[in-house]
Amino acid sequence: QSVLTQPPSVSGAPGQRVTVSCTGSSSNIGADYDVHWYQQLPGGAPKLLLFADSHRPSGVPDRFSGSKSGTSASLVIAGLQAEDEADYYCQSYDSSLSGVVFGGGTKVTVL
Amino acid sequence: QITLKESGPTLVKPTQTLTLTCTFSGFSLIKSGVGVVWIRQPPGKALEWLAFIYWGDNKHYSPSLKNRLSITKDTSKNQVVLTMTNMDPADTATYYCAHQSDIAEPHPFDYWGQGLLVTVSS
Numbered sequence: 450q451s452v453l454t455q456p457p458s459v460s461g462a463p464g465q466r467v468t469v470s471c472t473g474s475s476s477n478i479g480a481d482y483d484v485h486w487y488q489q490l491p492g493g494a495p496k497l498l499l500f501a502d503s504h505r506p507s508g509v510p511d512r513f514s515g516s517k518s519g520t521s522a523s524l525v526i527a528g529l530q531a532e533d534e535a536d537y538y539c540q541s542y543d544s545s546l547s548g549v550v551f552g553g554g555t556k557v558t559v560l
Numbered sequence: 561q562i563t564l565k566e567s568g569p570t571l572v573k574p575t576q577t578l579t580l581t582c583t584f585s586g587f588s589l590i591k592s593g594v595g596v597v598w599i600r601q602p603p604g605k606a607l608e609w610l611a612f613i614y615w616g617d618n619k620h621y622s623p624s625l626k627n628r629l630s631i632t633k634d635t636s637k638n639q640v641v642l643t644m645t646n647m648d649p650a651d652t653a654t655y656y657c658a659h660q661s662d663i664a665e666p667h668p669f670d671y672w673g674q675g676l677l678v679t680v681s682s
Contacts, residue, residue, distance in 0.1 A: 451606055483665060487607075494672040495607065496672070497670045500670075504664075538607055541666060542666035548620065548623055549597075549612075551607045551608065551609065552606070554606045
């Protein structure tokens with residue numbers, strides 16, 4: 450059971466907007482620790498997609514955006530494309546556990 | 561250009577000790593703010609943080625695994641070594657090393673190795 454809770458799967462048609470949620474608690478996201486998001490394409494290593502809640506590293510398309518409120522964070526993919534089909538993980542820090550925590554991952558499927 | 565690559569055995573027996581090496585280029589572990597992390601992913605499951613080491617030799621371990629883990633660095637060889645004792649079939653996973661960026665807190669992992677699948681079986 451992951452400390453950060455993500456829906457196992459979300460899906461959408463090409464061009465649609467999808468949202469992946471990441472729910473934590475007062476000892477991680479709620480304590481205002483930054484949330485980072487990773488994209489893992491099938492068979493590949495994770496890739497940093499967003500850092501510090503909403504910032505995109507160089508080269509990440511602007512259809513990916515993020516936000517945080519209270520004990521939750523969200524990743525939004527606007528204008529879903531076939532190449533966005535992947536697993537997405539959120540990551541933060543937990544002060545009770547004194548360590549890095551990941552979400553359980555969300556598989557995004559393009560219909 | 562930052563690159564990392566994991567190396568080590570792909571098959572270990574239960575109760576053995578696993579030693580993995582992360583060989584990197586494009587950065588130095590003597591530079592302030594730099595860190596390297598180990599993360600694993602069992603087949604079909606989520607990512608799990610194991611340990612990280614910083615330029616000043618500060619080390620942090622997953623609380624659930626700290627009794628079995630050790631992380632060290634060799635700055636002359638640009639390597640970070642992770643050892644995990646008393647391996648169990650439940651430790652079967654792809655093991656990744658990654659570069660920690662200091663652009664945010666907690667530090668995000670901005671460059672990853674390709675991963676090494678380690679199977680624990682007799």
